Amino acid sequence: MEQYIIKGGRPLRGEVSISGYKNAALGIIAAAIMTDETVKIENVPDISDIEILLNVLEELGAKVDRIGKHTIRINASRINTTKADSDNVRKIRGSYYLVGALLGKYNKAQIALPGGCNIGSRPIDRHIKGFDALGSEVKIEHGLICAKAEKLIGASIYFDESSVGATINVMLAASMAEGQTTLENAAKEPHVVDVANFLNSMGANIKGAGTDVIRIKGVSKLHGSEYSIIPDQIEAGTFMFAAAASMGDVLIKNVIPKHLEAFTAKLLEVGVNVEEYDDAVRVIAGNRPGSAHVKTLAYPGFLTDMQPLMTTLLSLSNGTSIVTESIFENRFKFVDELTKMGASIKVVESNTAIITGVERLTGAIVSASDLRGGAALVMAGIMAEGYTIVENVEFIERGYEDFENKMQKLGAAMAKVDSNDLKAIKKFKLKVS
Numbered sequence: 001m002e003q004y005i006i007k008g009g010r011p012l013r014g015e016v017s018i019s020g021y022k023n024a025a026l027g028i029i030a031a032a033i034m035t036d037e038t039v040k041i042e043n044v045p046d047i048s049d050i051e052i053l054l055n056v057l058e059e060l061g062a063k064v065d066r067i068g069k070h071t072i073r074i075n076a077s078r079i080n081t082t083k084a085d086s087d088n089v090r091k092i093r094g095s096y097y098l099v100g101a102l103l104g105k106y107n108k109a110q111i112a113l114p115g116g117c118n119i120g121s122r123p124i125d126r127h128i129k130g131f132d133a134l135g136s137e138v139k140i141e142h143g144l145i146c147a148k149a150e151k152l153i154g155a156s157i158y159f160d161e162s163s164v165g166a167t168i169n170v171m172l173a174a175s176m177a178e179g180q181t182t183l184e185n186a187a188k189e190p191h192v193v194d195v196a197n198f199l200n201s202m203g204a205n206i207k208g209a210g211t212d213v214i215r216i217k218g219v220s221k222l223h224g225s226e227y228s229i230i231p232d233q234i235e236a237g238t239f240m241f242a243a244a245a246s247m248g249d250v251l252i253k254n255v256i257p258k259h260l261e262a263f264t265a266k267l268l269e270v271g272v273n274v275e276e277y278d279d280a281v282r283v284i285a286g287n288r289p290g291s292a293h294v295k296t297l298a299y300p301g302f303l304t305d306m307q308p309l310m311t312t313l314l315s316l317s318n319g320t321s322i323v324t325e326s327i328f329e330n331r332f333k334f335v336d337e338l339t340k341m342g343a344s345i346k347v348v349e350s351n352t353a354i355i356t357g358v359e360r361l362t363g364a365i366v367s368a369s370d371l372r373g374g375a376a377l378v379m380a381g382i383m384a385e386g387y388t389i390v391e392n393v394e395f396i397e398r399g400y401e402d403f404e405n406k407m408q409k410l411g412a413a414m415a416k417v418d419s420n421d422l423k424a425i426k427k428f429k430l431k432v433s
């Protein structure tokens, strides 16, 4: 089993370049099968969740050319089934976008219920409600989402509560429905906008993405396109917080600073300096952070994915902080691991963490149980005194490209080693001691 070994205590310094946004790429790659013409997508992150989705596309019969580390070409003219039921489908969350994409193009889809990080119950009722409203019949049978329609007809759909996944999924299907669809209380996240922009580049007619009302005029055909995915706001936020937590000075390049505003605001609030440039942010921290209260919210509020990183940063703060998770009910699992490193955090009613800042964390053997919680444990290792081992790195590799290399380039003493490779562990310790 692979694990990260980290010797903490070194401030991160230097520059890091951010990869394409995983959660936008998942929607865009699914959308690419909605045309029979070739689509070229650039700035695709080289991470396992994306590789898995590309494998699913191939299982459906699409041709996928990986023409560079970050560039792919997809041609879906030879898709020979609308059923995807493999282990790959179940491994990731984003495979559910194939329901919207296949339903839009072929009026039918049978897709295994998706997997993804275990951060809560993650129902898909809002997706189903949207597909229903477009005139399709949707059933869950034998672990598959089965959707079919005579034809899809545009409709007015109001989401009781906003959902990124449901907004993107219904937008995919509606872009090829007959007539106009209006999505109200739609999610406003940057990846909703990126998927809409991609669909528009293929000939769709979608207006209002990024606001809470999205208007879609269905078209009968989509065409090929070339498109570059936006930078990953969560990866950028992770490096911003790691720079702050290590009391370092890092220039984070290839970002859209507007997407990072909620993180920047919190860093400024706890006394960290953030400079904004056109497509970069620089984070400079000299002292222990101050305390803060944070509540996760839909965009443009403080993103739930950044909550584990924020909680971890605040574990070192000078005071008491309260972090409230309002999106997913099970996103404090990493806290048990963090307390092994000396953090003083009490989780009450499963969604509120009361954090009493401590002066230092100390290295320990900890285990990642989801993507962002795992990244937070790596950050804790970088902040801590002594050696930390983070097990189950496969969770982290789902969403972070070259994580250990990017951290190493910033000066972190960190390596990925096989847990049985005692020689490699010894070599690492000799090198960093």
Ligand code: EPU
Pocket (backbone or CB within 6 Å): 023, 024, 026, 093, 094, 117, 119, 120, 121, 122, 123, 124, 125, 126, 127, 128, 162, 163, 164, 165, 166, 187, 189, 303, 304, 305, 327, 328, 329, 371, 372, 399
């Ligand atoms: N929800 C429902 N019913 C639905 C859909 C959602 O009750 O039909 C609930 C969820 O359980 C949750 C809330 O609504 O409580 C918001 O869920 P949303 O649909 O917005 O999230 P998602 O599409 O499942 C995406 C990202 C997550 C990210 C959230 C919030 C992907 C593949 N996943 O999930 O990313 O945390 O939006 O921004 O895009 C990650 O990257 O690590 C990750 C978990």
